Amino acid sequence: MKNRFDAVIVGAGSAGASAAIWLATAGWSVALIEKQVFPRRKVCGECVAASNFPLLEALGIGPEFLAQAGPELSQTAVMRGARSVVADLPSAPEAQHPWGRALAREVLDTLLLERARAVGVTVLQPWAVQKINGLAGSHQCTVRDTVSEKLIVLHAQMVILAHGSWEPLPADRAVQRLARSGSDLLAFKANFRGASLRAGLLPVLMFPGGYGGMVLGDHGLFTVACCIRADRLEALRRAAPGKPAGEVVQDMLVRECKGVCDALQEAVREGAWMASGPIAPGVRLRSDEVVFRIGNAAGEVHPIIGEGISMALQSAWLLCSRLAQARPSNPVPDAAAWQSEARSSYAAEWRRQFLPRMRLAATFAHLAMRPGTSAALLALLERWPSLLTRGATWAGKVNYATEIETTLWRKSYDNHRPYPCHAGEGFQTGPQPAHPGRPA
Numbered sequence: 001m002k003n004r005f006d007a008v009i010v011g012a013g014s015a016g017a018s019a020a021i022w023l024a025t026a027g028w029s030v031a032l033i034e035k036q037v038f039p040r041r042k043v044c045g046e047c048v049a050a051s052n053f054p055l056l057e058a059l060g061i062g063p064e065f066l067a068q069a070g071p072e073l074s075q076t077a078v079m080r081g082a083r084s085v086v087a088d089l090p091s092a093p094e095a096q097h098p099w100g101r102a103l104a105r106e107v108l109d110t111l112l113l114e115r116a117r118a119v120g121v122t123v124l125q126p127w128a129v130q131k132i133n134g135l136a137g138s139h140q141c142t143v144r145d146t147v148s149e150k151l152i153v154l155h156a157q158m159v160i161l162a163h164g165s166w167e168p169l170p171a172d173r174a175v176q177r178l179a180r181s182g183s184d185l186l187a188f189k190a191n192f193r194g195a196s197l198r199a200g201l202l203p204v205l206m207f208p209g210g211y212g213g214m215v216l217g218d219h220g221l222f223t224v225a226c227c228i229r230a231d232r233l234e235a236l237r238r239a240a241p242g243k244p245a246g247e248v249v250q251d252m253l254v255r256e257c258k259g260v261c262d263a264l265q266e267a268v269r270e271g272a273w274m275a276s277g278p279i280a281p282g283v284r285l286r287s288d289e290v291v292f293r294i295g296n297a298a299g300e301v302h303p304i305i306g307e308g309i310s311m312a313l314q315s316a317w318l319l320c321s322r323l324a325q326a327r328p329s330n331p332v333p334d335a336a337a338w339q340s341e342a343r344s345s346y347a348a349e350w351r352r353q354f355l356p357r358m359r360l361a362a363t364f365a366h367l368a369m370r371p372g373t374s375a376a377l378l379a380l381l382e383r384w385p386s387l388l389t390r391g392a393t394w395a396g397k398v399n400y401a402t403e404i405e406t407t408l409w410r411k412s413y414d415n416h417r418p419y420p421c422h423a424g425e426g427f428q429t430g431p432q433p434a435h436p437g438r439p440a
């Protein structure tokens with residue numbers, strides 16, 4: 001079994017799988033470790049901003065994404081109680097597909113993973129990374145087959161953490177925050193059939209102690225996702241003893257948000273409510289590390305602006321474009337030096353790209369969750385709905401990667417192919433989907 005790689009990537013969400021595709025396409029040998037079996041559902045609003053389409057195209061899943069995703073999201077609404085404000089969403093300039101669309105994560109992440117496999121990535125799934133030792137240039141990753149419990153050690157020049165935010169590596173668990181607070185935000189999501197929402201509308205929900213969103217996605221599937229403070233949830237659960245948390249959240253949304261009540265009138269829920277969290281918005285990039293971080297493992301944005309998938313895809317691209325440029329064409333003894341240079345350049349660009357939208361999202365989230373400030377915000381938006389359009393632009397909905405940038409990126413890879421391409425060796429022991437898509 002092959003156990004030496006140029007890069008080991010932990011986690012095959014949108015960030016990890018896309019980084020694996022970029023690096024494998026550039027000729028690196030890559031192992032992608034994912035502990036869950038795909039397709040897997042995920043707590044997420046599942047909206048993918050138009051700014052990502054050039055990246056999806058360059059990653060090789062553009063046509064599949066467009067063929068499967070829900071309707072173009074050309075308008076947004078902010079809904080609070082019985083009131084709502086509707087505004088246009090900005091359209092990506094000169095783009096063939098100017099608006100974002102929703103696609104279930106079990107479909108999107110499976111498309112990316114299958115693509116990674118097709119370009120030669122070695123996928124270990126369902127395997128979990130247990131421990132990472134060593135330094136830049138000579139890492140040892142202990143990985144565990146979650147079915148047989150077998151342990152193996154992989155050696156890699158570089159490790160990229162893309163394990164999301166709620167699932168710390170076992171080695172980090174000791175420092176996990178154990179004390180929970182009432183202000184912790186717990187995340188929920190459910191899918192429905194037969195919901196009625198105007199196609200193309202992407203509403204944001206504001207309610208006391210939380211915020212959320214709903215959208216019509218692929219194949220008529222309707223998604224409701226939200227975050228709610230732990231103390232608000234506890235109070236709701238005390239008032240409905242014995243009821244599952246997700247159902248309590250659904251009752252509250254229907255009762256307190258007219259938009260949800262209208263949308264779900266004829267709807268039938270598909271599957272159970274999913275829950276996760278608490279979410280931990282903030283920056284996780286650190287300058288003293290010997291590994292790289294992308295996606296939520298690098299930093300998490302309040303999901304009220306639906307930009308987490310963008311940050312996952314875009315941070316993977318930011319990092320990999322730097323790695324392709326920084327890595328010397330022959331192995332050199334001082335791997336730490338060039339990796340450190342790439343890490344600093346990546347961190348600087350990451351902050352430039354993502355900090356403004358993280359701050360905007362945090363402000364919006366805090367205003368939305370408090371009754372007084374959300375009332376004032378709604379009044380402001382009723383007066384100037386165009387602020388919503390402008391806010392969506394500031395949030396990065398349309399202005400990231402362009403065709404030109406991804407073309408340059410491809411050229412840069414062609415010029416920096418460091419090693420011959422290694423064929424991937426599949427280690428997957430769990431069930432494999434016949435083709436990317438929803439489980440039957």
Ligand SMILES: Cc1cc2nc3c(=O)[nH]c(=O)nc-3n(C[C@H](O)[C@H](O)[C@H](O)COP(=O)(O)OP(=O)(O)OC[C@H]3O[C@@H](n4cnc5c(N)ncnc54)[C@H](O)[C@@H]3O)c2cc1C
Nearest residue numbers: 011013014015035045046047128129164295296306308309
């Ligand atoms: C309520 C809610 C709504 C949201 N709505 C939207 C939205 O509409 N649009 C949007 O763009 N974003 C949205 N987001 C944010 C988005 O879901 C995340 O930002 C995104 O999933 C991050 O992608 P990732 O690849 O970094 O991590 P993840 O998607 O979390 O992937 C991490 C992967 O790593 C694997 N993993 C973890 N630990 C290990 C290990 N030790 N070994 C091996 N594998 C491991 C996990 O199994 C997982 O598959 C929402 C989030 C929430 C909470």
